[in-house]
Amino acid sequence: MSFVVTGGGRGVGRGIVARLLADGATVVVIERDPEAVAWVPEHPEADRLVALVGDAADEGVAARAADLAERAGPLIGWVNNAAVFRDASVHDAPVGEVVDLITRNLRPAVVGAATAVRRFLAAGTGGAVVNVSSHQASRPVPGCLPYATAKAAVEGLTRALAVQYGRHGIRANAVALGSVATERHEAFLAGQEPDRVRRIEAELAQLHPVGRIGQPQDVAEAVAYLLSPAASFINGVTLPVDGGRAALGLDPQAH
Known part of the structure; x- marks a missing residue:
C-alpha cells in the first residue's frame, strides 16, 4: 500500500509521514523546498520513502507523485497538507494579492484531490483523501484572512x-488543527524574549482545554485513522484535532 503526503518534509506533514511508515506503507512526500526533504536518504525506512521536489499545486508534480506511489503498491490514500502562511488584508493589499494567497492554499488541495480521485477511480479499488484544515476555517483570528478563507474552502x-x-468507495475527510508545535512555531518563540515566551505559552495552554498545544504525532494519529479501513463509515467530516480549542471558543485577541 502507498500514500502521498504533500508538505510532508516538516512539521505536521513529517509527523504524518512517520506514522504511515510505521504501518509498513510506502510514502511519497511532495515538498517545494529541497532542504525540507534532505533527511529522507538517511531515514531508517528510506526504502519505503520517496521525496519529490516540486509544487503540490502543479498537476504534473501530483501526477508524478501518484506514479511513484503506484509503482510501490496500490495507492490508497492522499493527504493534502501543504500550506502557505502569509497574510494580506483587503483594506490595504491589492485584491489580486489576496486572491492569489487564497489560491496558493486552496489549489494544492484541489489538485491533490483531483489526482487521487482519478487514480482511485481508474484502479476501481476506492481510497481516502484527508485534507488538513485549521480551527481558523470556522473561527478566524485577525491577521490570517487568506489562510482562513482558503481553509473554509x-x-x-x-x-x-x-x-x-x-458511492465509488472514495472517502474524503478533513482534520481542523489547533496550535501545533512545529519548526515554524519554535522559530517564532526563538525570536521572543524569555518573559514573552512564557506569556505566549501560558496563553496557548489556556486556549486549549487539554492544557497544551498539539504535537505532530497527535495529528498523525487522527489522519492515519481516517485513512484506515477502521474509518470506512466516516465520510465528509471535519474532525477537530485541537485539544478542545474549538469547543472552548476563546478569542486569543480578546484581552
Whole structure:
C-alpha cells in the first residue's frame, strides 16, 4: 500500500509521514523546498520513502507523485497538507494579492484531490483523501484572512468530494488543527524574549482545554485513522484535532 503526503518534509506533514511508515506503507512526500526533504536518504525506512521536489499545486508534480506511489503498491490514500502562511488584508493589499494567497492554499488541495480521485477511480479499488484544515476555517483570528478563507474552502471541498465520490468507495475527510508545535512555531518563540515566551505559552495552554498545544504525532494519529479501513463509515467530516480549542471558543485577541 502507498500514500502521498504533500508538505510532508516538516512539521505536521513529517509527523504524518512517520506514522504511515510505521504501518509498513510506502510514502511519497511532495515538498517545494529541497532542504525540507534532505533527511529522507538517511531515514531508517528510506526504502519505503520517496521525496519529490516540486509544487503540490502543479498537476504534473501530483501526477508524478501518484506514479511513484503506484509503482510501490496500490495507492490508497492522499493527504493534502501543504500550506502557505502569509497574510494580506483587503483594506490595504491589492485584491489580486489576496486572491492569489487564497489560491496558493486552496489549489494544492484541489489538485491533490483531483489526482487521487482519478487514480482511485481508474484502479476501481476506492481510497481516502484527508485534507488538513485549521480551527481558523470556522473561527478566524485577525491577521490570517487568506489562510482562513482558503481553509473554509478546503472544508467545503471535503464535503463535496465525499458526497460525489462516496458511492465509488472514495472517502474524503478533513482534520481542523489547533496550535501545533512545529519548526515554524519554535522559530517564532526563538525570536521572543524569555518573559514573552512564557506569556505566549501560558496563553496557548489556556486556549486549549487539554492544557497544551498539539504535537505532530497527535495529528498523525487522527489522519492515519481516517485513512484506515477502521474509518470506512466516516465520510465528509471535519474532525477537530485541537485539544478542545474549538469547543472552548476563546478569542486569543480578546484581552
